[in-house]
Amino acid sequence: MCCSGFLKIMMFVFNGGIFLAGAAIMGVGIWVKVDSNSLFGLLENVKNVPPELSQLVYVSYLLIGVGAVLLIIGFLGCCGAMRESRCMLLTFFCIVLIIFLVEVAGAVVLLVFRNVAEDLLKTLETDVRDSIRKDYGDQEGLTSLWNTTMEQFKCCGYNNYTDFNGSPFNLKDGKNLYPTMCCNSTNTNTCSENMATMSEVEGCFQKLLDWIESNATIIAGVALGIVALEIAAMVVSMVLYKNIGSKA
Template identity: 30%
Template sequence: MQLSLAPKTIKYLMFAFNLFFVITGIVLLSIGLIIHGMFYKYQHFLDNSFLSVPSLLVAIGSIIFIIAFFGCCGAIRESHCMIVTFCTLLVAIFILELIGGTMGYVMRSRVAKVAQDKMFETMSKYNDSEEIQFVWDNLQRDFDCCGTNNASDWLKLDKPLPGIPMSCCYATVGAVGISNCTLESTGLHHKGCMQEFADFAKKHAAKIVGVGLTLGVIQLIGIFLSSYLAKSIRNSYETM
């Protein structure tokens, strides 16, 4: 027995939804990779939780392709089992997205404190590690900032440096190490890096929250459509 008109309409709407669902998976995967790359560049100033959230987005984006397969095949073949599987996986993804969105929101409130602690911890290693020197020089050039709260932080360390990193001054952009950049230099970056970096991280954490909420709405539509279609298929079997 064929399905009635309404369930057939739902079936093709669901197929179209799955195509859109695949596109959202690609977007989710791309955003996760981009944000992960941005955070990874400054991983010395963040804890592992800040990298785990964009990694979760990448994982969800990848899994979506598998889920969409069940949804498309189930809708076209009118397979009750595949539709139920699709609906169940959608619920799981919806939960993961809520977790990702919640973690992104929590990150926004913690980023300033975490960044401050990590920055003070790594500043004293500037002369001892080329990696730390590279990261700090990039940070100070990228954000036009100097030190954690301000440039004087470089002169207040437990292991004071002989001067201020050259990357703190506009006149020495591209240079590394300690040289003639001082608190009196006209090209000195007066802004501290902690607040500038915190604003940067908060902005991208907000994107994670926004993506999670937007896709959550899409998931709810998919759950409704798949549940309705599964019910229609089951009813058609019972009346045969």
């Protein structure tokens, strides 16, 4: 009886962790979906985008789906332990096992993507620069999206300020202007060419690589924690399943 009660408490701990992790993952997925002013929104304005990068737009749906499933199995595990239902515990074990296998596959994909992300993004360089030089300062949607991106990531252009050379904004009134985000000075409403300040502002390409790297590490850490909880939960659920069966 004491052992059974301890196992139930363990199920609550494990499934409580899974439930909270699911809520966190779903929250991140919803945030990614709602946050339309991200660098990925720029892909819609660039031709010849590699299919691999286009798929990143759907990452929010994946996160929401995984989070929702984790919420369900967390609830299911608690109910199965409290009600001592073998059917619920077996269902819980099967669902967690499937999620575990999917997460392992996802981790492999993430590791592979981290290695090829730079090469994929480099293939966009020419098309992104052409898009900037053709439409920045003329097309309101693209201009606003680039401005928001540069403000959020504290960057300038794809590689640097020279990406804006020849753009409608740059040639406006013959003043050779650049976006204010490309200047280190925050006390000016305009930004003309000044090598001493603009050359120091990092391009958004490198900023995006840094963002992918830092977030991939965070996601990997969270995933390892979830995997540990899932393995423990599967072990405990099977022990409870066996104990309930022996009572019958």
